[in-house]
Amino acid sequence: MQHAARLRLALLLSWPTLTLLGLVAIPALLLIRISIAPRDPSGMWSPGFTLHAYRALMEPELLGALLDSVEMAVVVAAISLGLGFPLTYLITRMRRGQQVVWLVFLLTTLSLSDVLIAFSWQVMLSKRIGLSNVFVALGLMDAPASLTPSSGAVIACLVYLVLPFTVLTLFPVLSRLKTDVIEAARTLGASPLRAFTSVVVPLTRGPAMIAFLMAAILTVGAYVPPLVLGRPQHWPMAVLIGSTALAGHDLPRASAMSIFLLGATILLAILTARVARGRRRA
Amino acid sequence: MTLGLEIQGVTKTYGSNIVVNNVSLRVPRGQFVCFLGPSGCGKTTLMRMIAGLETPTAGRILFNDKDITDTPVHRRNFAMVFQALALFPFLSVEDNIAYSLKLRNVGPADRRSRVRELLELIKLPDIGPRSIDQLSGGQRQRVAIARALAQEPRLFLLDEPLSALDAKLRDHMQVELRLLQQKLQITTILVTHDQREAMTIADTIVLMADGVVQQIGPPSEIYSKPANRFVAGFIGQSNLLEAVVAGRQHVRLGNSVIETNTLPTHLRDGDHVTLSIRPESLRVTRRNGDDIPDALLGRITFVRDVGGLIELRIESEGRELIGTTTPAEWDGIAVTETVAIRLPPDACMVLPN
Numbered sequence: 314m315q316h317a318a319r320l321r322l323a324l325l326l327s328w329p330t331l332t333l334l335g336l337v338a339i340p341a342l343l344l345i346r347i348s349i350a351p352r353d354p355s356g357m358w359s360p361g362f363t364l365h366a367y368r369a370l371m372e373p374e375l376l377g378a379l380l381d382s383v384e385m386a387v388v389v390a391a392i393s394l395g396l397g398f399p400l401t402y403l404i405t406r407m408r409r410g411q412q413v414v415w416l417v418f419l420l421t422t423l424s425l426s427d428v429l430i431a432f433s434w435q436v437m438l439s440k441r442i443g444l445s446n447v448f449v450a451l452g453l454m455d456a457p458a459s460l461t462p463s464s465g466a467v468i469a470c471l472v473y474l475v476l477p478f479t480v481l482t483l484f485p486v487l488s489r490l491k492t493d494v495i496e497a498a499r500t501l502g503a504s505p506l507r508a509f510t511s512v513v514v515p516l517t518r519g520p521a522m523i524a525f526l527m528a529a530i531l532t533v534g535a536y537v538p539p540l541v542l543g544r545p546q547h548w549p550m551a552v553l554i555g556s557t558a559l560a561g562h563d564l565p566r567a568s569a570m571s572i573f574l575l576g577a578t579i580l581l582a583i584l585t586a587r588v589a590r591g592r593r594r595a
Numbered sequence: 596m597t598l599g600l601e602i603q604g605v606t607k608t609y610g611s612n613i614v615v616n617n618v619s620l621r622v623p624r625g626q627f628v629c630f631l632g633p634s635g636c637g638k639t640t641l642m643r644m645i646a647g648l649e650t651p652t653a654g655r656i657l658f659n660d661k662d663i664t665d666t667p668v669h670r671r672n673f674a675m676v677f678q679a680l681a682l683f684p685f686l687s688v689e690d691n692i693a694y695s696l697k698l699r700n701v702g703p704a705d706r707r708s709r710v711r712e713l714l715e716l717i718k719l720p721d722i723g724p725r726s727i728d729q730l731s732g733g734q735r736q737r738v739a740i741a742r743a744l745a746q747e748p749r750l751f752l753l754d755e756p757l758s759a760l761d762a763k764l765r766d767h768m769q770v771e772l773r774l775l776q777q778k779l780q781i782t783t784i785l786v787t788h789d790q791r792e793a794m795t796i797a798d799t800i801v802l803m804a805d806g807v808v809q810q811i812g813p814p815s816e817i818y819s820k821p822a823n824r825f826v827a828g829f830i831g832q833s834n835l836l837e838a839v840v841a842g843r844q845h846v847r848l849g850n851s852v853i854e855t856n857t858l859p860t861h862l863r864d865g866d867h868v869t870l871s872i873r874p875e876s877l878r879v880t881r882r883n884g885d886d887i888p889d890a891l892l893g894r895i896t897f898v899r900d901v902g903g904l905i906e907l908r909i910e911s912e913g914r915e916l917i918g919t920t921t922p923a924e925w926d927g928i929a930v931t932e933t934v935a936i937r938l939p940p941d942a943c944m945v946l947p948n
Contacts, residue, residue, distance in 0.1 A: 491679070491681070493677045493678075493679055493681040494681045494682075494683060496648055496668075496675075496677070496681065497675070497677055497681035497682075497683075498683075498694070499647075499648070499668040499669050500646055500647075500648075500668055500669075500671075500673060500674060500675040500743075500752075501669075501674070501694055501695040501698065501742070501743075501745075501746060502669045502672070502695050502698045502699060502746060503669055503698055504667075504669050507669075507698065508669075511694075512683060515683075515685045516684075516685060
């Protein structure tokens with residue numbers, strides 16, 4: 314009886330184990346294996362071992378690109394949290410029917426491919442028919458100009474891409490947030506801002522950190538928007554990995570760069586988690 | 596100078612819906628006042644306007660003669676205990692209680708001693724370090740009260756905080772709340788739909804219906820001298836009988852003419868009124884053959900002994916009356932027997948329709 318139960322448990326647990334092995338461990342091991350292989354000019358890799366690809370990582374341009382990637386991820390995640398939090402809060406205070414319309418609308422934007430979105434932003438920011446013409450009409454700019462390529466354009470497009478994820482991550486916790494705890498804080502003497510920082514922030518910190526992290530990770534891996542809208546000297550790691558593998562035909566080096574980026578992302582995740590936990594203790 | 600709270604002609608509307616309609620009342624310092632009424636009568640909205648959580652559409656709210664209608668919530672120093680308590684789940688019991696002290700920059704040592712004092716006051720001295728989800732319903736109740744009292748509020752507002760407790764605990768908390776209020780001499784307003792609760796603990800009851808104040812007075816007065824039909828029906832049980840004015844001190848009830856107290860002066864002969872009489876005031880006796888002129892005749896339809904009290908239902912000329920009496924006074928009249936029902940003039944309230 315006990316034996317059968319154990320067997321069932323083992324079978325049940327083998328499913329996530331196999332999934333993780335198949336979808337995460339094997340590709341990761343493959344990546345590591347290729348990263349320590351010698352380069353083959355034909356574009357693939359050859360058997361044998363060398364740390365050549367890792368040595369090449371120490372080049373200043375690559376470190377710069379890594380920093381650019383992380384910086385972009387943090388900026389985009391911060392902006393989407395800053396925009397997404399009040400937006401989600403407002404949606405949760407709407408009537409049920411209106412909430413559904415908003416959520417469906419946000420989900421619909423996810424069905425567009427990022428290639429389409431990046432090129433749409435390029436058109437929107439162009440000189441001839443783009444937003445700058447509106448700014449000129451409003452008196453904010455002297456003459457129409459092309460707003461791409463620029464970091465601002467990349468960030469705007471990425472915020473557009475990750476905002477639905479931010480809203481959907483925050484929606485459950487914010488719709489469960491009772492107004493009476495905020496009102497209680499107010500009657501106890503908290504100003505509206507203080508009530509927000511001392512009650513709403515602790516109650517929503519966990520999901521807010523998850524939303525931040527998700528936006529950051531999605532941004533780190535972004536490929537098309539920086540390629541289409543960014544300056545080549547500011548191309549982040551993801552774009553450089555792509556060009557190293559596809560144009561440079563150097564798979565080992567691209568793999569080493571990927572592992573480097575993966576390490577940086579994991580570090581970012583650990584730091585975020587620590588920030589979330591550290592503040593809770595205080 | 597009037598010390599305490601004063602509400603002057605306060606109205607609150609949402610769209611075309613009038614939730615609180617031109618309410619004026621006064622809560623003198625140190626009093627315990629209950630806002631009582633059925634759900635949707637506007638009592639909670641009125642309390643939220645006092646707290647500053649809603650803005651009146653019209654009217655003024657004054658405290659110690661100072662207009663506070665537009666004072667923001669956090670500057671009023673009115674504490675409020677919410678129906679769902681609204682404790683902060685991410686803080687321990689002592690941090691919940693110390694929340695308002697922290698906002699007022701009270702030092703850590705003073706904070707600790709004040710928290711200890713409050714925990715003693717609510718008779719739970721050892722639960723300070725616990726988290727909120729480790730507490731029972733009654734304990735949470737008390738912690739919410741302690742948290743509200745920590746800031747030494749000028750006015751203590753309670754929005755049906757006892758409604759979630761079981762009957763026994765609720766009775767217990769009612770008494771404790773009253774003792775606490777008397778000990779601290781704090782001006783208190785309690786919102787409730789439970790008339791028993793209001794009768795037990797209030798100095799003054801403000802009875803509301805449909806956004807309008809129906810009557811303000813001490814519990815005994817509201818019970819014995821209801822201002823209108825709604826009050827008579829809402830507070831305790833009442834026999835409400837259709838009657839017609841017949842002279843300065845009499846009304847006609849079907850075929851009988853009943854003596855009452857002096858009628859309100861604006862009533863004229865032939866006006867339709869409601870005669871209200873409490874069940875315990877009915878005098879029910881066996882009919883002895885000769886008719887008693889000012890008594891109603893009826894037939895007992897139901898008798899029930901609920902221990903210490905006997906409840907009767909009597910049918911009289913198509914009306915159903917409810918009566919109560921004590922076993923000592925009851926001479927065992929059986930169901931279907933015909934009885935004479937006398938209505939003592941002092942107990943008959945005539946209410947305008």
